[in-house]
Amino acid sequence: MTSQATDARSRAGWRSSIGVVHEDQWTAPDPRRLLQLGLGFIWLLDAMLQFQSFMFSKGFPQMLAGTAPGNPAVIADPISFSARIIAEHGTATNAVFAVIQLLIGLGIAWRPTLRLALGLSVVWALAVWWFGEGLGGILNGAGSPVNGAPGAVIIYALLAVLLWPGRRPRSAPFTAGRCTGAAVARLLWLVLWGSLAYLALLPATNAPKALSSMISGMAAGEPAWLASLDNHLGAFLSHRGPAAAVVLAIVLAVVAVGVYLPRPAARAVIVLAIATATVIWIAEGLGGLFGGAGTDPNSGPLLALLALAYWPLANRSPAENPVSEPA
Amino acid sequence: MAGESWLADTFAGIMIITAAYCASRLVVSRRQHRPTDHQVDAVHVLMGVAMAGMLVPRLRVFWAGGWEIVFGASAVWFAWLMIRALRSRNAVRHQLSHHLQHVLACVAMVYMFLAVGSAAKAASGGSGMSGMAAGTAHYPTLALFLAFALFGYVVWTADRLPSLAPGAALAAASAALAPVLAGAVGGGDGDGGTVVAEENSRSSLRDDSPAQSGRRRSGAPLSPRLSACCEIAMGVTMGYMLILML
Numbered sequence: 001m002t003s004q005a006t007d008a009r010s011r012a013g014w015r016s017s018i019g020v021v022h023e024d025q026w027t028a029p030d031p032r033r034l035l036q037l038g039l040g041f042i043w044l045l046d047a048m049l050q051f052q053s054f055m056f057s058k059g060f061p062q063m064l065a066g067t068a069p070g071n072p073a074v075i076a077d078p079i080s081f082s083a084r085i086i087a088e089h090g091t092a093t094n095a096v097f098a099v100i101q102l103l104i105g106l107g108i109a110w111r112p113t114l115r116l117a118l119g120l121s122v123v124w125a126l127a128v129w130w131f132g133e134g135l136g137g138i139l140n141g142a143g144s145p146v147n148g149a150p151g152a153v154i155i156y157a158l159l160a161v162l163l164w165p166g167r168r169p170r171s172a173p174f175t176a177g178r179c180t181g182a183a184v185a186r187l188l189w190l191v192l193w194g195s196l197a198y199l200a201l202l203p204a205t206n207a208p209k210a211l212s213s214m215i216s217g218m219a220a221g222e223p224a225w226l227a228s229l230d231n232h233l234g235a236f237l238s239h240r241g242p243a244a245a246v247v248l249a250i251v252l253a254v255v256a257v258g259v260y261l262p263r264p265a266a267r268a269v270i271v272l273a274i275a276t277a278t279v280i281w282i283a284e285g286l287g288g289l290f291g292g293a294g295t296d297p298n299s300g301p302l303l304a305l306l307a308l309a310y311w312p313l314a315n316r317s318p319a320e321n322p323v324s325e326p327a
Numbered sequence: 328m329a330g331e332s333w334l335a336d337t338f339a340g341i342m343i344i345t346a347a348y349c350a351s352r353l354v355v356s357r358r359q360h361r362p363t364d365h366q367v368d369a370v371h372v373l374m375g376v377a378m379a380g381m382l383v384p385r386l387r388v389f390w391a392g393g394w395e396i397v398f399g400a401s402a403v404w405f406a407w408l409m410i411r412a413l414r415s416r417n418a419v420r421h422q423l424s425h426h427l428q429h430v431l432a433c434v435a436m437v438y439m440f441l442a443v444g445s446a447a448k449a450a451s452g453g454s455g456m457s458g459m460a461a462g463t464a465h466y467p468t469l470a471l472f473l474a475f476a477l478f479g480y481v482v483w484t485a486d487r488l489p490s491l492a493p494g495a496a497l498a499a500a501s502a503a504l505a506p507v508l509a510g511a512v513g514g515g516d517g518d519g520g521t522v523v524a525e526e527n528s529r530s531s532l533r534d535d536s537p538a539q540s541g542r543r544r545s546g547a548p549l550s551p552r553l554s555a556c557c558e559i560a561m562g563v564t565m566g567y568m569l570i571l572m573l
Binding site: 029035037039040041044045049051052053056095096102105106109111112205223225226278286289290291292 | 331333334395401414466467471474478479481482483486488491557563566567570571573
């Protein structure tokens with residue numbers, strides 16, 4: 001046995017020696033797989049949040065029913081109906097919801113069930129978007145980029161589609177374009193971020209005290225550092241609300257068109273998108289994760305994950321950049 | 328611990344099964360001279376028992392206090408293994424992440440015991456661990472960070488699951504490995520003898536003779552896939568408990 005071979009085998013590690021890992025069968029996750037794992041991570045987090053005591057109480061269906069007012073009857077009536085059913089069978093329905101989310105999260109992480117889990121992710125996300133988020137408040141005028149509009153859960157569905165493991169991955173300058181193609185992926189990005197820019201100019205965001213009260217209202221139940229951040233941000237915006245909304249709209253619009261720019265500029269825009277998503281997440285009070293009543297981390301992390309999927313890659317064809325496809 | 332009682336019972340049941348399985352791994356490994364990661368299995372047994380007791384107080388069959396010291400010492404031990412691996416010329420990423428996961432899990436256990444203990448004391452003046460409600464823990468940001476880290480590891484482990492040897496394959500491998508390991512490795516964590524052990528493992532995994540098939544039937548308890556499933560179950564349960572503390 002040569003010393004080179006010895007070194008190679010030693011590098012395979014002690015776990016291989018007891019049969020734990022077969023390095024020869026293992027393909028390291030490529031960027032798309034890492035993003036899929038990110039989506040699985042968030043579904044897993046959602047499942048655990050869904051297991052919180054509050055979700056089994058009457059408060060949860062009341063929260064769902066609260067998304068109905070202001071929506072057209074065709075949207076609002078099914079929301080009210082489902083909220084009533086959940087109120088009557090709170091334990092069973094919520095347990096099912098949590099288990100579905102747990103299965104989606106683990107299913108995405110486990111390669112053999114990836115497609116099934118991503119498909120279920122799309123269906124479940126659309127159902128939650130309607131029955132749980134009232135279409136993100138885009139029809140009743142309550143939606144704002146700072147309160148999660150156009151619905152955090154719709155971004156789950158979008159990510160599941162963009163990260164779908166196609167049999168023949170297309171050549172695209174960013175990961176999100178490998179399934180649908182770059183043109184469709186760019187269009188979806190433009191629609192999402194463009195709608196956020198539009199929503200920032202509506203009264204729910206640009207009314208004099210709208211942003212300030214929205215952000216300050218998140219502080220209750222948060223740890224001191226986050227409550228302090230939100231209170232300071234809210235105080236800062238108390239007299240600058242409309243101007244801040246316009247600035248936010250401009251930033252979001254720049255992000256929306258940024259994916260059409262050449263690679264260096266597009267990279268700068270993606271960095272701006274991630275920074276904006278981070279600020280939005282802080283303004284959202286980290287999605288209300290603290291306090292026991294948050295159902296998901298809200299739109300901030302999803303927007304950041306989506307932005308990473310649009311990070312311009314180096315020029316390489318799929319043949320030069322082989323990726324691991326799930327079984 | 329706050330939360331739905333049936334849910335706590337379910338998670339506690341899963342933890343007891345996990346602890347029992349990890350204990351069986353230790354026994355089988357010792358009796359059949361087959362290699363496994365003894366330290367990890369032992370810590371999993373302790374974690375399973377401790378978490379079941381935290382979730383359902385009537386399941387606290389052992390001592391109530393002192394777990395912080397046990398898991399604190401375990402965290403230091405795994406951190407030391409990680410540092411040693413970092414210094415090693417042959418350090419590999421899996422080895423580091425494997426130790427890091429156990430450091431995280433042990434730190435999470437210490438955090439939960441300290442947080443639950445102090446919250447219960449503040450609430451009743453006693454030393455019980457039940458009755459803790461959301462938002463009562465100190466440093467909830469740390470709880471969230473630990474939950475994120477554990478969920479991250481759960482997802483990462485699930486991603487690697489198909490690449491892990493099933494029990495049947497491992498049984499065959501370990502049958503060939505046993506004499507080698509007895510003489511060369513002398514423990515699941517040994518770095519020495521790795522090359523020989525791996526070579527035997529790989530060749531045995533490819534062997535499909537009837538004699539090997541007969542041996543495989545007795546090998547399920549040491550399945551690496553099941554071991555990884557234990558880590559997933561523990562990570563999910565621990566994450567659930569941490570989320571309850573936010």
